[in-house]
Amino acid sequence: MSQPSLVGLVVRRIAFFAALAMLAQLAGIFLEYWSDNETLERYAIGTETEALARGVSDEKGRAAFQLPPDLRARYGGENSGYVVRVRTAAGVQLYSNCDSACETLFPQIDVAPLVFWMRQVKPGEPLQVAGGRVVVEQPEPVMIEIAVIDDHDGMMARAFAQEVIDHMLLPMSLMLVFVLGATIFSVAQSLRPVQDAARKVAQLDPRAESASLPTADMPREIAEFTQAVNAAFERAAELMRSQRLLTSAISHEVRTPLAVARLELEKIADPRARKVEEDLEALNHLVEQLTDLARVESARLATFEEIDPATLAGQVVGDLADLVYRAGKSIVFAEKGAKPFKGHPALVENALRNLIENAVRHTPEGAEIRVEVGPGAVLAVIDDGGRRASPAAELASGAGRGLGLKIVARIAAIHCAAFDWRRVPESGVVAKLDFAPKQATSGPAAVPARQSR
Missing domain, CATH: 3.30.450 (Beta-Lactamase)
Incomplete structure (x- = not known):
């Protein structure tokens, strides 16, 4: 339900009290004339x-x-x-x-x-x-x-009624019209800085160093509220800076010990060592995702440039083809009328890689992964694993615990793009990124998350 307008609330209250004043004056005139x-x-x-x-x-x-x-x-x-x-x-x-x-x-x-x-x-x-x-x-x-x-x-009663109209209703109505008009104008003018601030709040990026609202020309009460909003943004920015620092530190500190451990395990000819190597590979993948997340949070919107989705997707498919085939699956690339769009090339490539790797990890052997670009500024990854594996099997395999889809969702939000992940009975699992410009002034677009795996 939409919130009531402050102008509407003020006007209704003035009209209410004006009606009370008119009733009180009418009672006074009635007492004066009839007594x-x-x-x-x-x-x-x-x-x-x-x-x-x-x-x-x-x-x-x-x-x-x-x-x-x-x-x-x-x-x-x-x-x-x-x-x-x-x-x-x-x-x-x-x-x-x-x-x-x-x-x-x-x-x-x-x-x-x-x-x-x-x-x-x-x-x-x-x-x-x-x-x-x-x-x-x-x-x-x-x-x-x-x-x-x-x-x-009833001549006397009509004379009384005419007196009420001439000396109360008409003057009070004119006064009410002028008072309401002046009130609406004054409140609207006073709220204009607040409306401007609301639009700026929707466009603020907490990652930016200057993520704050101006308080000039605002009424004192509204300025205090704006200052509280600025303080909240500053606390959020500080938390994000701490999170990026922690994520970056963990990823860099863990990467070297993992590499050393893998080298030492390769020297051991024991089946149990191979099992540990698989666990280390999963841990290494998690560290890489943490690094990707730190890189995403450090990206700046000013680095956007024109991206050819067909060229970018073709390159990513070529780079990951060996990974897909070694996992016992196949990958297909299709161009469907793609159009260039503005974005961060490294982040968009990262998002597409995460979607393809996610499909490789969570589809059974023999599954087909299809990468489509277009129509327009759309990137889609479709796999038929949703038709091959049951939801219970997917849950048992640990689906939904990685950071891949969250990274993709964050990249979509940075680009004000739409990210949709759903299971389609006819096609399997469809993950789609739409980078077409949205007609909105509310900053990063909300990312629908119907399912995760």
């Missing part, structure tokens, strides 16, 4: 007269009024529970849905209009309120007066 009837009534009169003001027009320099279509059901007739009167400053009535009720609810029509007025028709619940305000000044002042006697249409 203070006068405030709610004042806002309702302002909202409703503003909606009615859409019907005011100018006809030849005189004010005129026509009830907006969406308000006709509410103010279009008498006894609807909603009363309205529209008049000019001169006392000319432009519209009214009341007769005698207007005289009791509103001021006299010839009274100079006030900018705003309001009074409660009846105290308590449900709210009954009357009020008015001047909505336009040109072509002449026009006052709209309304009274709510029976709010069956």
Whole structure:
């Protein structure tokens, strides 16, 4: 499962707390308006007269009024529970849905209009309120007066909802958009050095002397983490240097005594001496593999050069042919459209030698070993020993205890190549190295190891 993005986590948390803040503000507005009837009534009169003001027009320099279509059901007739009167400053009535009720609810029509007025028709619940305000000044002042006697249409609730939208949702939404945008930009900019460092970590080679990450331009907390990574790389590099030193020392110190012991054993005409010679040969092979491993770990990527796989494989097959035939087996070389690739010639040759020697050691007499190059930058060693020997026999023979395949896997990793070793029922055992460039930035490629022997 992929890890969540830090930007996503921050944005989700900001959105969560912003939603909590909006709910808290909504609760505050609710308490303010529903616990203070006068405030709610004042806002309702302002909202409703503003909606009615859409019907005011100018006809030849005189004010005129026509009830907006969406308000006709509410103010279009008498006894609807909603009363309205529209008049000019001169006392000319432009519209009214009341007769005698207007005289009791509103001021006299010839009274100079006030900018705003309001009074409660009846105290308590449900709210009954009357009020008015001047909505336009040109072509002449026009006052709209309304009274709510029976709010069956929910005008007060809609006014409250409009107040919430106008004074909370819209401002808070705009603020949230800007805050989230600024947060995403800031976090993304702050994490850019971290992303660069992550890409460099994937490309670091612990064998290199300068295998470390830069800490410049990083936030303090991230810089401390990077310094810890650098310290870990330094410890790993020190361990690898110690391992190379130990491996090299063992291989060189043991090689000479082994050679002396073999020379002395050749002078002894005893079957038991021949058995010891075989054991010494196996020990000598192990020392050679240790030497190869030390050489692999000491190799530098800067020494890569173009390799012709067909030429290299042909040379290795020619060099090992005598070894194969003396072991009672056969070897075949096939070129299948090989293409040059960049690599370390000595290491690639070492890998191919190990695969062929591995096949010689772990196949029965009479087995055929096939070396194929291509298509492309592929080297493959195929033997039919997998069809001749059972897994139990292979295990009993000590299969899987050598360093050969591990050396090949390490060489593949150094080249960012793919190494695959598998048993194929139709062919036997197939060991394949693919040196084609991989579309990856994660450094040495992972080497699949389905089986080992």
